[in-house]
Amino acid sequence: MFDALSERFERLGSSLRSRGRLSDADLDEALQEVRSALLEADVELGVVRAFLDAVRERLSGEALNQSLSPGQQVIKAVHEQLVEVLGGSPLKVTYASRPPTVVLLAGLQGAGKTTAAAKLALWFKQQGRQPYLIAADLQRPAAVEQLRVLAGQIGVDVFSEPSDPVDVARKGLAEATRLGRDVVIIDTAGRLSIDEALMREVRDISDATSPHYTFLVIDAVTGQDAVFTARSFHETLELSGIIVTKLDYDARGGAVLSARGVVGRPVVFASTGEKLADFDLFHPDRMASRILGMGDVMTLIEQAERTMDASVVAESAGRMMSGTFTLDDFMAQLNQVRKMGSLGGLMKLMPGVTKEMRNAASNVDDGELNKIEAIIRSMTPRERGEPSVIDGSRRTRIARGSGTTVNAVNQLLKQFAEMRKMMKQMSGGGMPNLPGGMGRMAGLAARASAQRSEQLPPGFEALGAGMSAGGPVARGGGGKNKKKKGGRVTPPKQR
Amino acid sequence: MIVALIVMAVLVLVGAAVLVRRRRRAVPMLAPVAREAMPEVLVAEVAQRPVLVDETQFLESRLGSSRSIFDRVRTISSIGSLSQDQLDTVEEVLLRSDVGVATTAAILDDLRENGAPDGVAAAVRDALLASLGADRSVTTTAEPGRVPVWLFVGVNGVGKTTTIGKLAQRHVSEGRSVVLAAGDTFRAAASEQLQQWADRTGADIVRAAEGADPGSVVHDALGRAAARGADIVLADTAGRRANSTNLLDELSKIRRVADRDPGQVVETFMVLDATTGQNALSQAREFLAAASVTGIVLTKLDGTARGGIVVAIERELAIPVKFVGVGEGVGDLIVFDPKAFVDSLLDA
Ligand SMILES: Nc1nc2c(ncn2[C@@H]2O[C@H](COP(=O)(O)OP(=O)(O)O)[C@@H](O)[C@H]2O)c(=O)[nH]1
Ligand SMILES: [Mg+2]
Numbered sequence: 070m071f072d073a074l075s076e077r078f079e080r081l082g083s084s085l086r087s088r089g090r091l092s093d094a095d096l097d098e099a100l101q102e103v104r105s106a107l108l109e110a111d112v113e114l115g116v117v118r119a120f121l122d123a124v125r126e127r128l129s130g131e132a133l134n135q136s137l138s139p140g141q142q143v144i145k146a147v148h149e150q151l152v153e154v155l156g157g158s159p160l161k162v163t164y165a166s167r168p169p170t171v172v173l174l175a176g177l178q179g180a181g182k183t184t185a186a187a188k189l190a191l192w193f194k195q196q197g198r199q200p201y202l203i204a205a206d207l208q209r210p211a212a213v214e215q216l217r218v219l220a221g222q223i224g225v226d227v228f229s230e231p232s233d234p235v236d237v238a239r240k241g242l243a244e245a246t247r248l249g250r251d252v253v254i255i256d257t258a259g260r261l262s263i264d265e266a267l268m269r270e271v272r273d274i275s276d277a278t279s280p281h282y283t284f285l286v287i288d289a290v291t292g293q294d295a296v297f298t299a300r301s302f303h304e305t306l307e308l309s310g311i312i313v314t315k316l317d318y319d320a321r322g323g324a325v326l327s328a329r330g331v332v333g334r335p336v337v338f339a340s341t342g343e344k345l346a347d348f349d350l351f352h353p354d355r356m357a358s359r360i361l362g363m364g365d366v367m368t369l370i371e372q373a374e375r376t377m378d379a380s381v382v383a384e385s386a387g388r389m390m391s392g393t394f395t396l397d398d399f400m401a402q403l404n405q406v407r408k409m410g411s412l413g414g415l416m417k418l419m420p421g422v423t424k425e426m427r428n429a430a431s432n433v434d435d436g437e438l439n440k441i442e443a444i445i446r447s448m449t450p451r452e453r454g455e456p457s458v459i460d461g462s463r464r465t466r467i468a469r470g471s472g473t474t475v476n477a478v479n480q481l482l483k484q485f486a487e488m489r490k491m492m493k494q495m496s497g498g499g500m501p502n503l504p505g506g507m508g509r510m511a512g513l514a515a516r517a518s519a520q521r522s523e524q525l526p527p528g529f530e531a532l533g534a535g536m537s538a539g540g541p542v543a544r545g546g547g548g549k550n551k552k553k554k555g556g557r558v559t560p561p562k563q564r
Numbered sequence: 565m566i567v568a569l570i571v572m573a574v575l576v577l578v579g580a581a582v583l584v585r586r587r588r589r590a591v592p593m594l595a596p597v598a599r600e601a602m603p604e605v606l607v608a609e610v611a612q613r614p615v616l617v618d619e620t621q622f623l624e625s626r627l628g629s630s631r632s633i634f635d636r637v638r639t640i641s642s643i644g645s646l647s648q649d650q651l652d653t654v655e656e657v658l659l660r661s662d663v664g665v666a667t668t669a670a671i672l673d674d675l676r677e678n679g680a681p682d683g684v685a686a687a688v689r690d691a692l693l694a695s696l697g698a699d700r701s702v703t704t705t706a707e708p709g710r711v712p713v714w715l716f717v718g719v720n721g722v723g724k725t726t727t728i729g730k731l732a733q734r735h736v737s738e739g740r741s742v743v744l745a746a747g748d749t750f751r752a753a754a755s756e757q758l759q760q761w762a763d764r765t766g767a768d769i770v771r772a773a774e775g776a777d778p779g780s781v782v783h784d785a786l787g788r789a790a791a792r793g794a795d796i797v798l799a800d801t802a803g804r805r806a807n808s809t810n811l812l813d814e815l816s817k818i819r820r821v822a823d824r825d826p827g828q829v830v831e832t833f834m835v836l837d838a839t840t841g842q843n844a845l846s847q848a849r850e851f852l853a854a855a856s857v858t859g860i861v862l863t864k865l866d867g868t869a870r871g872g873i874v875v876a877i878e879r880e881l882a883i884p885v886k887f888v889g890v891g892e893g894v895g896d897l898i899v900f901d902p903k904a905f906v907d908s909l910l911d912a
Contacts, residue, residue: 108665113660119606120606177839179721208892210757217753261867261868291840292839292840292841293841295839315719315805319843319846320841324841329606333605
């Protein structure tokens, strides 16, 4: 998908390049490509149109930036507009002065409300709160039971009874107050926005509990219908925000933009996996890159900075560049990377990774990584520093020592040798010949990282490359894209 | 040991990124810019879907309608080629129904080529119906001595379990004895949910504890069905994302177990939520490869979504839609009718 948009721009590139500044015709053509990309990402048609108008305005209002190629200028405008529409920065959740803070979840059938309720409870718990769950989905068979099981896993209590959803919500809230819980999360049945009776019911639940936050739970794979659903729920419930689920699917997630676009409320949380901990505040800038299909280099780098031991990384990265990388370095790095999370998850953040690579990475489990470690541990320090000394008999010994096969040892050594070669190439300025376009990615990651405080958002240079006027692009003083701070939305209503 | 290669690739990337980042640290940061105001609603009024057919009837009731479709065609153009305006309208209708950019473009090409001798609506209907020409028959019998199995696959929350409940009802009312296999051992209370459908429909059920091996649940259900001479097994599976080879491999394994004597998988249904956008195509591709999908059950067509992506799926992958879900009740399942479906796509 990433390739889809960048390739499109590349096709346009030659004509844009030859002129050096953007004519109306160029812009039309470029925006046409953006339109297709957005539609393929499931952004709703009306939202796409309004979006393109806004981008056009942004570009025509702005004096042409001398330091950017026309293509980069378009991309930058598209990204900025995406970030703006998605909401400049994550919502800061504030709490009611008179607890409990009440959170109501609503949405279509199968959107993932019940799981989101449990995940949200865990999230609040991690914020030092004492959440309480109300299971008011009495519609779907075993929905209450599902919430009870999930809540049990995170040690949160659930209120429910087989009566009527409005009663359940009211009684549950009273119970939470009695128990002194400070956050109450109400799970409701899935409902269609055109089902008047059920929409009235959720309205009644809302009236009976006066929630401080009402979130629409929406599935990341949703298509054009997202706007209709979001608007109907907003009209009925006055949403305070959106929770997007199933972001671990390979969908581009344009529905997020659609929903955000029509209700004008921020996307607050994102659910990214089956585990209850796979849930966090939503990052608009990252979603913008995703909708455009550009991976998420910033998250990757932040994750690296947060979890990795900087000195270890810097040291071995230095040796990496100088081509003196050893198996010890490899193991040290491996341990650092493992701290960051699953390889599959990391690969997902990288732009331009082929699906095969991604799938392969998501299949790497701890067992296999342990095997690699075992092999390296079975080597002598000398062998680790100088793998070329490892002959046949040493290989047999290492295989035996690590409980693996000679074949596995051979492969590891072969690949390590290849990797060393690639690193040398890379430090020599050339792009390494990694499989599956990884070389391009490595360069991309490095450049994106370097660009952070400059004019272009992460990952954008590659996109713009096809359109750039050739030669290095001079970059003026930046700071424009620096993270915007603050951003609290809709203070809780007083109850 | 592709593993090692991946690990190394990740290392190269992360290492390079971090290294460059560190070097850049020295660059002085400019003062943060004050946050702009929250953007207003981007589109206040979402344009209504334009209409190509002039009646707003419910899909279900239309099924019973005996009137010729062509009676109900609003003739936008007379004979001949289509104007750009008309093509734009058609494009909008199709895009808003999730048919997708590529398939829509292909249909527009057809229209440009063939013109609209009987009006735009009829021409679009013909073009869509031409994409929906697959064989939709379902198989309920297996080789002699084996138990036919219908296997249900799909991503989370699309309606697999509910569909099984509805189909169990259908089989039972057609005089077949049914065994349900609660193969979703992953999601909390999933087998409890299927149990309730078993109770409701009078089907037999085999279930196991959460976390049990789904293959062995299916295996046990087959044993039960064979021993009791049941007519069919409906096997549920856990929802899984279609971009995980691990999960798809697990699914292939379940399918192999279900297809082993005494079982024989005669249908594998991918359940698809009509609200799904373009991702449905990659879902279909992956599940087809992993589980040899023979048909689609398109659920939640009682909502506002059109499910137009199935047009793209049938055109590209030739997987026919066989059933349609139109509600949460046990009777809310109908056999897919391309004409009624196309009408509802073109209808506002
Ligand atoms: N409105 C409507 N809801 C449906 C339909 N099919 C399933 N559902 C609902 O969708 C939700 C998810 O269904 P479920 O069978 O649990 O999905 P699974 O995770 O794929 O097994 C439940 O709330 C169902 O009641 C349908 O055709 N129409
Ligand atoms: Mg299920």
